[in-house]
Amino acid sequence: MAERKAAAPKDDAQAEVQKVFDEAEDKGYLGVPVDPTPKENYTVAGVLAGKPTPETDAGHAREVRQKLDDDARQR
Numbered sequence: 001m002a003e004r005k006a007a008a009p010k011d012d013a014q015a016e017v018q019k020v021f022d023e024a025e026d027k028g029y030l031g032v033p034v035d036p037t038p039k040e041n042y043t044v045a046g047v048l049a050g051k052p053t054p055e056t057d058a059g060h061a062r063e064v065r066q067k068l069d070d071d072a073r074q075r
Helices: 012-027 044-048 060-075
Strands: none
Touching: none
């Protein structure tokens, strides 16, 4: 991901590039989509309790893919 700079840009061109990257990052265009599955589902306790993850439950995997697709369409 683009790094937000704490120091002020040295010139107008650098400021414009940083502005564009900051806006893209704010909109979620940079980076990789995050799996919305709660982190506790990936712990030993979560696995032993049968909590679903996309890797262990095909139905949950479909739900995650659908949510990510829906979120992407809304952008």
